Amino acid sequence: MGKILQVKDLELSFHTFAGEVKAIRGVSFDLNKGETLAIVGESGSGKSVTTKSIMRLLPESSSEFKSGEILFNGNDLTKLSDRQMQKIRGKEISMIFQDPMTSLNPTMTIGKQVMEPILKHQKISKAKAKEVGMDLLRMVGIPNPEARFKMYPHQFSGGQRQRIVIAIALACNPKILIADEPTTALDVTIQAQILELMKDIQNKVDTSIIFITHDLGVVANVADRVAVMYGGRIVEVGTVDEIFYNPQHPYTWGLLSSMPSMDLAEEKLYAIPGTPPDLLNPPVGDAFALRSEYALQIDMEQAPPMFKVSDTHYAATWLLHPNAPHVDPPKTIIERMKTFRGSRYYEQATGGDA
């Protein structure tokens, strides 16, 4: 498995009237070839900012790379000029946005919009580009593309528009596709169709996907690996099974517990108390400590490093330190851990408690 993208110790700040907002505070992750990496976290956790900084879509006047690098094809994307970046954007790395209503140009026919990246990045004739565009629309499931080519975005439904946005993003066979909450604005049935489409396309064209979402159900459906972000940092990263069946960070526990399950009839839903941290004055130590019932004294004083759980699984919580006291996660989490080989609650027998 080759690494196609490496983000190393990225730190980024926004300069606002109120002061410096430290939106990303040391984020590192790798993206492997052909995989889907899901980044989860609530609003303000820095997940969208991370991907926008990869695409260099943040306003240069107010944002600043403090340190770190984003390595793609041996180049550090944070150091490239605008002109060099334009050759990568839409060709090597492309992006799908949350709202398909606003990410298409309402005054251009969708045919023109699909052809735009092809004509920009590839040296082919207009007629050929049109052919490629039609194929793309067919691939994403727009019926009768010949007739649809001359239509405008408002003549399509939300789900169809998102399909068109995906067609545009795929126009130049990008190596990386960044999908920023691509299904949040859609209904469950349409969401299911779009997710199926994305998986289908990934099988065909072998691109790597970074999938941003806050819906853990969607993550379980699409992801190979998951990174959980909180307060501008990645607090836990692992394979999808490791995150869902052997989570280690109290924030991941909280996220998983606050989802109502379909079969259990709990009286009260677990809710993470409090609100996300203010990144104008980020807390010293573990950003989640103030909302966590598992916080230790050291959490208030020093930020935890990434502790290794397995070769693919890392979590930033002092609870994993050898000297930390033993704590049991919430009950629903223990239930999850029981099914995971390698977790400390794993039960061999399927019969239940011994």
Added chain:
Amino acid sequence: MMAEKLLEVKNLKQYFNAGKPSEVRAIDNISFDIYRGETFGLVGESGCGKSTTGRTIIRLYDATDGEVLYDGVSVHAKKSKSEVKALNRKMQMIFQDPYASLNPRMKVLDIIAEGLDVHGLAKNPKERKQKVVELLETVGLNKEHADRYPHEFSGGQRQRIGIARALAVNPEFIIADEPISALDVSIQAQVVNLLKDLQKEKGLTYLFIAHDLSMVKYISDRIGVMYFGKLVEMAPADVLYKNPLHPYTKSLLSAIPLPDPIYERSRVRQPYDPKQHNYGTDEKVEFREVTPGHFVLCSEKEFKEMNVLAN
């Protein structure tokens, strides 16, 4: 608990642009009851008419046809000003978008107290302020928040303000139109728990409109499923999830991704096409009770098949 009907919706129709070529049948002949003290969930995809139903019930729209009875009194019949006021005190609404539903130029104090002012529930400014502070504390905010403006709050806090505003006039019945859709996961659970606690404390009745089926199941006693302006299935929450009968409900349930990767790998989505029913022209498609309390929109033939399966 299944005792007293608080709200009866009978053959309600809401057509927009009625009679014109652009006629939209947003609600097409639906009937259901809501009992006192329960939570009735209404689900369906966007454009199915679930929000319109909520808005018609509270008389934000005039119904095209049919009746809404609240405690035996018709909501849409002609009324004097004082009768309208009396009804408005009993029924309140919480809106989806906590950013758009609060006036940005008003202080939280005045936003929450507006209902008190309209209904003359506070005798003097001191009492008014005191009532607002009590309400803020009920929803988990504190009295310093009263003198701030909406933009100073997060989404979850704003939704709490919206809830406090609805509670100000001591209503019996609250229509919550997608109250958590715009909120973060960790905050959604907080707001849902707050709504549940308030229900227990004050004996409230809810109509909970949403498209997030997992949350709806968690909060509702009974659930109605809407599809293109029609109610296609209605049942107690756990029955609906364990034993959905209408193919659309099955399709909807099979589309929900759950936070469980092993289950996700084997989940098969069932598509729904209204043509699959193949109704004949003489077949009567009606809302029929298959098992006690479990209603399905179906033809006589389908009804018999479901009955065989159910018994």
